[in-house]
Amino acid sequence: MGTELGAFLRSRRARLAPADAGLPATGRRRTPGLRREEVALLAGISATWLTYLEQGRDVRPSGQVLDALARALRLTAAEHEHLHRLAGGGVSPGESAGEEAAPEVAGVPALLGGNPAYVTGICYDVLALNDAAEELFRGIGRGGNVVRWLFTEAAAREVLVDWEPEARGVLARLRAIAGRHPGHPRVTRLVAELTEASPEVRAWWPRYDVQFSHAGHKRLRHPRLGEITVPHAAFHVAERPEQTLVVYHLVTS
Numbered sequence: 001m002g003t004e005l006g007a008f009l010r011s012r013r014a015r016l017a018p019a020d021a022g023l024p025a026t027g028r029r030r031t032p033g034l035r036r037e038e039v040a041l042l043a044g045i046s047a048t049w050l051t052y053l054e055q056g057r058d059v060r061p062s063g064q065v066l067d068a069l070a071r072a073l074r075l076t077a078a079e080h081e082h083l084h085r086l087a088g089g090g091v092s093p094g095e096s097a098g099e100e101a102a103p104e105v106a107g108v109p110a111l112l113g114g115n116p117a118y119v120t121g122i123c124y125d126v127l128a129l130n131d132a133a134e135e136l137f138r139g140i141g142r143g144g145n146v147v148r149w150l151f152t153e154a155a156a157r158e159v160l161v162d163w164e165p166e167a168r169g170v171l172a173r174l175r176a177i178a179g180r181h182p183g184h185p186r187v188t189r190l191v192a193e194l195t196e197a198s199p200e201v202r203a204w205w206p207r208y209d210v211q212f213s214h215a216g217h218k219r220l221r222h223p224r225l226g227e228i229t230v231p232h233a234a235f236h237v238a239e240r241p242e243q244t245l246v247v248y249h250l251v252t253s
Helices: 002-014 036-043 047-054 063-072 077-088 131-136 146-152 154-159 163-180 185-197 199-207
Strands: 117-120 126-129 216-222 226-237 240-248
Touching (some): 146 154, 154 163
8 A cells, every 4th residue: 555655646746836736936846846845835744744655654644634635736536536545445355356247237238239338347357248349349358358458459449549548548547446456466467467568558557647437439440330439438336336337329320
């Protein structure tokens, strides 16, 4: 927890200029961003306490301290939650084991007919999908992994017209998952694998971008329909919030 929390705090501090925080410019700086003392002043905490947090020492900040840091660092809502998760996380029993969707959940994509749909688990493993999803996201299949497919399969760059922003978004959502489950063995293994395999992951993962799942539109290249813009939405499974049903509304008329 400490190392990840410290790295996150340092990355958020480095991206802020004094003007962003309402502080006067003080001449040339050796390193980018705010100084540790400046963040501590803005948050109303001691610089020593912030130093301990950034160094990954075994200290337990209160919710009030975390909220104050979030305000001082101008964190987004997603980053604010990520900060709290990092400060209070832990590994749950059984997290190294595989994952399955309940039969009632796994059967939902088939009910959606020609609309591509799939269910993913905590690490974006594909737990269930329908024929329309297999046709559109070629090469992914049940038992595949959405993030691995995005960064290691050539088909992903063909299917996703806007590959880079889509890939950055998925990686930011994986970062949020890693924050909610610090030390999760399968998340850790996936990140290590992707870091080795993908130069983009090596460049983007240290940026600590965080994002949550959301609805929207994607531009896709369909094998039969050509380039199309498709609305999509994500739904978390009741009692298994890390499992997600993703549905694309494929309009063919």
